[in-house]
Amino acid sequence: MLVSGRAMRTIWLEDDGAGVGIIDQTLLPHELVTLKLTKLDEAAHAIRSMQVRGAPLIGAAAAYGMALGMREDASDAGVESASKALLATRPTAVNLRWAIEDMRRILLPLAPMARADAAYRRAAEICDEDVAINRGIAAAGLPLIETAWARKGRQGRVNILTHCNAGWLATVDWGTALAPIYLAHERKIPLHVWVDETRPRNQGASLTAWELGQHGVPHTVIADNAGGHLMQHAQVDLCIVGTDRTTASGDVANKVGTYLKALAAYDNNVPFYVALPSPTIDWTLDDGVKQIPIEERDATEVTHIAGRADNGATMRVRLTPEHSPAANYAFDVTPARLVTGLITERGVAKASRAGLLALFPEMKEKRAGE
Amino acid sequence: MLVSGRAMRTIWLEDDGAGVGIIDQTLLPHELVTLKLTKLDEAAHAIRSMQVRGAPLIGAAAAYGMALGMREDASDAGVESASKALLATRPTAVNLRWAIEDMRRILLPLAPMARADAAYRRAAEICDEDVAINRGIAAAGLPLIETAWARKGRQGRVNILTHCNAGWLATVDWGTALAPIYLAHERKIPLHVWVDETRPRNQGASLTAWELGQHGVPHTVIADNAGGHLMQHAQVDLCIVGTDRTTASGDVANKVGTYLKALAAYDNNVPFYVALPSPTIDWTLDDGVKQIPIEERDATEVTHIAGRADNGATMRVRLTPEHSPAANYAFDVTPARLVTGLITERGVAKASRAGLLALFPEMKEKRAGE
Numbered sequence: 001m002l003v004s005g006r007a008m009r010t011i012w013l014e015d016d017g018a019g020v021g022i023i024d025q026t027l028l029p030h031e032l033v034t035l036k037l038t039k040l041d042e043a044a045h046a047i048r049s050m051q052v053r054g055a056p057l058i059g060a061a062a063a064y065g066m067a068l069g070m071r072e073d074a075s076d077a078g079v080e081s082a083s084k085a086l087l088a089t090r091p092t093a094v095n096l097r098w099a100i101e102d103m104r105r106i107l108l109p110l111a112p113m114a115r116a117d118a119a120y121r122r123a124a125e126i127c128d129e130d131v132a133i134n135r136g137i138a139a140a141g142l143p144l145i146e147t148a149w150a151r152k153g154r155q156g157r158v159n160i161l162t163h164c165n166a167g168w169l170a171t172v173d174w175g176t177a178l179a180p181i182y183l184a185h186e187r188k189i190p191l192h193v194w195v196d197e198t199r200p201r202n203q204g205a206s207l208t209a210w211e212l213g214q215h216g217v218p219h220t221v222i223a224d225n226a227g228g229h230l231m232q233h234a235q236v237d238l239c240i241v242g243t244d245r246t247t248a249s250g251d252v253a254n255k256v257g258t259y260l261k262a263l264a265a266y267d268n269n270v271p272f273y274v275a276l277p278s279p280t281i282d283w284t285l286d287d288g289v290k291q292i293p294i295e296e297r298d299a300t301e302v303t304h305i306a307g308r309a310d311n312g313a314t315m316r317v318r319l320t321p322e323h324s325p326a327a328n329y330a331f332d333v334t335p336a337r338l339v340t341g342l343i344t345e346r347g348v349a350k351a352s353r354a355g356l357l358a359l360f361p362e363m364k365e366k367r368a369g370e
Numbered sequence: 371m372l373v374s375g376r377a378m379r380t381i382w383l384e385d386d387g388a389g390v391g392i393i394d395q396t397l398l399p400h401e402l403v404t405l406k407l408t409k410l411d412e413a414a415h416a417i418r419s420m421q422v423r424g425a426p427l428i429g430a431a432a433a434y435g436m437a438l439g440m441r442e443d444a445s446d447a448g449v450e451s452a453s454k455a456l457l458a459t460r461p462t463a464v465n466l467r468w469a470i471e472d473m474r475r476i477l478l479p480l481a482p483m484a485r486a487d488a489a490y491r492r493a494a495e496i497c498d499e500d501v502a503i504n505r506g507i508a509a510a511g512l513p514l515i516e517t518a519w520a521r522k523g524r525q526g527r528v529n530i531l532t533h534c535n536a537g538w539l540a541t542v543d544w545g546t547a548l549a550p551i552y553l554a555h556e557r558k559i560p561l562h563v564w565v566d567e568t569r570p571r572n573q574g575a576s577l578t579a580w581e582l583g584q585h586g587v588p589h590t591v592i593a594d595n596a597g598g599h600l601m602q603h604a605q606v607d608l609c610i611v612g613t614d615r616t617t618a619s620g621d622v623a624n625k626v627g628t629y630l631k632a633l634a635a636y637d638n639n640v641p642f643y644v645a646l647p648s649p650t651i652d653w654t655l656d657d658g659v660k661q662i663p664i665e666e667r668d669a670t671e672v673t674h675i676a677g678r679a680d681n682g683a684t685m686r687v688r689l690t691p692e693h694s695p696a697a698n699y700a701f702d703v704t705p706a707r708l709v710t711g712l713i714t715e716r717g718v719a720k721a722s723r724a725g726l727l728a729l730f731p732e733m734k735e736k737r738a739g740e
Contacts, residue, residue, distance in 0.1 A: 225569055
């Protein structure tokens with residue numbers, strides 16, 4: 001997507017054919033700083049410190065991290081230690097594990113001297129595969145926005161509410177929830193995005209608002225509390241959010257607060273869509289509320305917040321009384337009954353086992369074969 | 371309620387019989403600073419700058435402001451100019467207007483030399499009346515907490531979720547939504563309060579957490595996004611919130627985000643109560659969503675936030691990208707169908723016209739006489 005008018009991805013191979021470029025996302029939205037990673041350690045640090053974040057981007061960064069590792073030590077021991085170092089950065093990230101295992105599968109059978117080249121090639125493929133999936137989600141979701149636009153008699157603009165950041169910054173390019181929005185914008189459908197700030201980490205206020213702004217998509221940042229009021233007053237035509245994990249029955253685990261927006265959408269007859277790359281479907285799960293464990297993160301994400309002071313410095317300030325405890329549940333589960341549809345790279349599925357199996361019939365056989 | 375172990379109100383007559391003490395609430399939760407108001411101008415400033423806030427407390431402060439005004443100029447012109455100065459501070463505050471009109475009604479018939487004394491007496495009465503109403507709400511709400519405690523077999527603790535600040539800091543003492551909680555705490559029912567931080571002004575994180583902490587009530591601050599998850603997992607036994615305006619049909623306008631919590635409570639069979647002094651019922655309104663205009667406040671409340679830096683200074687920082695617009699809807703309306711009951715000083719009413727009229731039969735006659 002565009003940044004200051006220039007097309008960018010979130011991760012790229014530098015012109016020297018070895019270094020890996022990334023955006024330091026911890027400095028957004030106040031500053032755009034790109035970094036050139038040249039060592040395995042730097043890639044591990046970038047993932048650990050959340051300079052890169054978002055499941056698909058973490059996977060891509062880990063793949064390139066393996067490539068950087070192969071330049072330093074392409075022996076079997078080198079593959080092992082690079083895998084271990086990268087896996088330790090965000091141990092619960094599914095895409096991280098998947099990307100590292102995929103790289104190992106490709107690298108270990110090769111002679112050490114062939115490994116670095118193969119690793120760079122495969123990392124580039126992983127990036128391109130992510131972009132292809134997201135373009136598929138964009139194409140599948142576009143008709144939903146076109147329908148909303150037609151329903152309004154092509155008057156005014158389509159108002160779309162989103163939560164957290166499921167944009168291109170969370171992927172290699174295009175994003176998941178924002179992919180159909182970027183495509184609709186490209187197709188000149190007038191639209192406007194309500195961006196939930198998404199406390200406590202504020203990914204909406206910092207990342208989603210920044211990327212929409214850079215690409216020229218009209219948007220407005222709101223407190224997470226405001227969406228219900230907007231829906232009561234017909235200010236939201238549809239919601240599109242991302243998901244970290246989807247059950248075979250269509251329940252959706254996403255950033256905490258998603259469930260509240262889905263309830264408000266349901267109460268006001270606003271379509272509520274969830275965009276996802278099909279690999280994030282967990283075909284072994286049936287009941288998201290009961291079966292998906294919700295990560296509790298550090299309470300300081302609630303008690304403190306960072307922002308830019310008037311003098312340009314980035315400051316962290318305390319919001320709560322010194323002795324008041326805080327709790328920080330990172331995700332919640334939105335039951336399938338509140339989800340209008342799941343936007344996948346193959347099309348839009350009903351949020352149910354039958355709906356998903358209609359799009360992914362191979363999973364039926366797989367399950368039968370278990 | 372207690373502050374550092376000592377009972378305090380939010381507003382009091384100083385020992386000199388003339389000055390009016392307040393807590394500068396803009397400095398909470400980081401610093402407890404009390405101010406002595408000695409002039410009309412200082413009282414007006416305290417209301418305008420939100421050193422005192424919360425509908426009942428604003429009314430009490432305006433009453434004492436009139437008393438301070440009478441010490442400076444007790445002529446008819448003095449009554450007029452004091453009224454005008456105070457009314458201009460928060461022109462939409464219903465309690466402010468009511469308190470000033472009440473004072474004028476009492477003062478204008480008196481000889482100027484008798485006005486200052488009468489004003490101080492009436493201001494003290496207004497404070498005591500507020501406390502009496504809140505004690506009534508406490509008594510009416512206590513059985514709801516006792517019931518929740520009994521339902522748990524008197525095991526563990528009663529978990530109560532609240533939004534914004536409807537505590538003693540918003541009133542003269544006791545509060546509205548928090549009044550039954552303070553009384554239950556006094557009666558040794560083990561309880562714990564989930565405090566919504568309440569973006570964008572963070573009254574929960576700053577004021578509710580502070581006052582509960584000072585009084586020794588166990589509590590945990592959470593992002594506004596977290597309540598749905600907690601209710602899905604049986605971590606909330608009941609919700610109690612306040613309200614700024616209640617329709618005759620039981621719809622409730624309260625701080626933005628209240629509606630989302632009410633939806634989650636309804637979806638999870640968690641009782642959702644709204645505490646209110648009966649004077650905030652607007653008997654002329656029937657449909658809150660359609661009839662209650664929602665104030666839009668300054669967008670900088672969303673784009674910026676103040677907190678305490680590590681060096682002890684209070685800093686304001688920017689959270690959003692420089693060119694991203696923000697919108698700031700201050701309230702939302704929770705339809706009566708989502709409200710389990712209205713806790714008033716006369717008892718708990720069903721959230722309906724019939725329910726309210728059963729407690730306030732005199733309003734039936736009044737309406738019939740209109």
